[in-house]
Amino acid sequence: MVTTYAKAGVDIDKEAESIKSLVDVVKKSFAFRKGKIGEPKAEIGHFANFVDFGDKYLVLSSDGVGTKVLVAQLANQYDTVGIDMIAMNVDDIICVGAEPIALVDYLAMERTDPDIMKEIGVGLLKGAEQANIVIVGGETATLKDVIRGIDHKGFDLAGAALGFVKKDKIIVGDKIEPGDKIIGLASSGIHTNGLTLARKVIFEKYKINDILPWGKTVAEELLTPTKIYVKPVLEMIKSDFENIHGLAHITGGGFLNIRRLNENVGYKIEKLLPIPEIFSEIKRLGKIQDKEMFRTFNMGVGFCVIAKEEKEIIRIAEKYGTAADVIGEVDKTKKITIEEYNIEL
Numbered sequence: 001m002v003t004t005y006a007k008a009g010v011d012i013d014k015e016a017e018s019i020k021s022l023v024d025v026v027k028k029s030f031a032f033r034k035g036k037i038g039e040p041k042a043e044i045g046h047f048a049n050f051v052d053f054g055d056k057y058l059v060l061s062s063d064g065v066g067t068k069v070l071v072a073q074l075a076n077q078y079d080t081v082g083i084d085m086i087a088m089n090v091d092d093i094i095c096v097g098a099e100p101i102a103l104v105d106y107l108a109m110e111r112t113d114p115d116i117m118k119e120i121g122v123g124l125l126k127g128a129e130q131a132n133i134v135i136v137g138g139e140t141a142t143l144k145d146v147i148r149g150i151d152h153k154g155f156d157l158a159g160a161a162l163g164f165v166k167k168d169k170i171i172v173g174d175k176i177e178p179g180d181k182i183i184g185l186a187s188s189g190i191h192t193n194g195l196t197l198a199r200k201v202i203f204e205k206y207k208i209n210d211i212l213p214w215g216k217t218v219a220e221e222l223l224t225p226t227k228i229y230v231k232p233v234l235e236m237i238k239s240d241f242e243n244i245h246g247l248a249h250i251t252g253g254g255f256l257n258i259r260r261l262n263e264n265v266g267y268k269i270e271k272l273l274p275i276p277e278i279f280s281e282i283k284r285l286g287k288i289q290d291k292e293m294f295r296t297f298n299m300g301v302g303f304c305v306i307a308k309e310e311k312e313i314i315r316i317a318e319k320y321g322t323a324a325d326v327i328g329e330v331d332k333t334k335k336i337t338i339e340e341y342n343i344e345l
Contacts, residue, residue, distance in 0.1 A: 003288055005296045008197040046172065046260060047095035047249055048163070056164050059098040063088035064158030067195045068222070073150040074208040075219035078116050081157055082123025083130070084192045087226035088251065089161035090131040091303065094233045095247040097171035098163035100131055105138035110147040110154035120157065123225070130228040133161070169237070173246040173261030173306070180245055180330040181310045182258075184273050186323040187302030191226040193252040194296040198222065198278075201286035214277045221278050229303045232320040236305065236313055244313075246306035250298040255336055256345055258304060266333030271340060273325060275300045290341040306330065 005011070023044045033039045039052045050057035065081050065088070072081050082105075090100040105124060107117070117140075128135050138159070147154040190198060199222075206218045229249075237244060246261040258267045279300070283293055293299060305313050310326050317324035328339075336345040 003286055004292050005194065005197045008200045010196045042096075042172065047092040047247075047257075048098070050096060050098070050165070050170070053164070056166055057096075057098070057170060059093050059096055059100075059163040059165060060160065061089045061092040061163075062158065062160040063092065064156065066192055067199065068192050069155055069157065070150065070199065071195065071208070071219070071222045073153045073155075075223060076153075077219060077223060078119035079122045079126075080223050080225040082120050082125070083127035083225035083228070084123075085157050085159050086124065086127030086131055086133070086161075087228045088192055089159055090133065090163075090228060090230050091226070091249045091251070093161055093163040094230055095171075095249050096165060097169050097237050097241075097244075097247065098165035099234055100133050100161050100163040100230060102134050102136050103128070103159050103161040104136060105157065105159040106141075107138065108141045108143050108147050108156045110142075110144050110149050110152055112142050113153065116153065116155065120155075127225075127228065131230045169241060171237070171244060171247055175245040176262040176265055176306050176330055177245070178265060178330050178332050180306050180308060181326050182267060182269065182328040182330065183305045183307060183310050183313045183317075183324055184301040184327040185229060185232070185303040185305070185317050186227075186273050187250070187276070187298045187300055188227040189224040189276050190222060190278055191251070191298055191302060193298065194254075195222070197286070197288075197296055198282050201282050201288075205285055212277070212281065227302050227322070229322070232317050232322055233303070233305070235320075236316050239316065240307070240312045243307045243309055244305060245308070246304075248304040248306070250301050250303060254293075254295045254297050254299065254345075255301075255338070256295050258336060261306065264334065266331040266335045266337070267328060268331045268333070269328040269336070269338045269340075271325075271327055272338075273300045273323060273327065290338075291343045291345065294338055294341070294343065295345055301327065 048061040050059045093100045
């Protein structure tokens with residue numbers, strides 16, 4: 001029985017250690033642009049990094065779809081994964097207060113298939129529309145000796161996005177202080193994270209077209225695309241900039257992501273938004289502990305806004321059809337706690 005993300009094949013603690021080893025080397029490249037246009041202005045580790053560009057910062061992010069591509073292959077449905085890829089990039093860029101503007105994609109395939117590529121393109125276009133960005137180009141590759149998939153339909157989809165922000169409008173979490181509210185914006189479901197664990201658990205009982213207890217098929221539930229928060233969050237920043245102290249995309253690593261904003265404070269989650277049924281089913285089938293669930297999945301909260309006051313944030317989120325509420329507050333503990341479940345992350 002799979003009970004942890006690590007046993008399913010993804011050890012986020014070892015991954016963090018490995019990433020540090022890589023970052024320790026590549027951050028030496030910062031010296032190459034010191035004192036020039038393009039000089040980095042933050043350490044690697046926030047949701048997106050930014051470089052000097054006159055009176056603005058250019059903001060860069062890169063991410064992919066991960067093992068959700070295997071679900072797409074099982075379902076033989078490819079028109080949503082493009083939305084996921086764009087979401088993973090643009091939802092990181094807005095975490096520093098920036099507006100995403102453009103993206104390039106990278107599609108590697110086991111073998112060329114124009115029908116699959118067209119479906120992927122449909123999702124990319126939908127995602128671009130939701131994020132209000134342009135896709136200016138990209139790269140494709142046929143790598144039959146590297147990419148191996150289901151029935152030779154293997155592919156990997158990733159991208160890199162560009163955004164910008166005026167220097168006096170950057171939001172990096174340094175203003176977060178005890179007493180600030182943590183406002184959660186609802187996710188659309190599992191998004192694009194924890195699929196390695198979810199797949200191992202779900203497919204021990206269900207097949208891809210089986211109907212889940214709440215009426216959706218496995219394919220419908222797992223391929224529901226990641227929510228793109230660009231339009232509501234940018235309006236929040238425009239309308240209520242001085243009130244907003246931090247922005248966090250709840251992605252791989254679950255609620256641990258909040259710590260990326262400011263490690264000098266604590267984050268007390270006092271209540272949650274309604275938890276989608278897929279998470280309860282994964283927990284039940286895999287006999288997974290609550291702590292593991294909250295450090296792997298978004299548990300119904302896809303994005304967090306840290307602010308002094310919540311009223312305007314919630315109003316704008318709901319204007320765009322996204323449920324939102326205060327889920328906790330910042331404290332002095334330097335810990336992340338989920339009070340309802342009596343756990344510390």
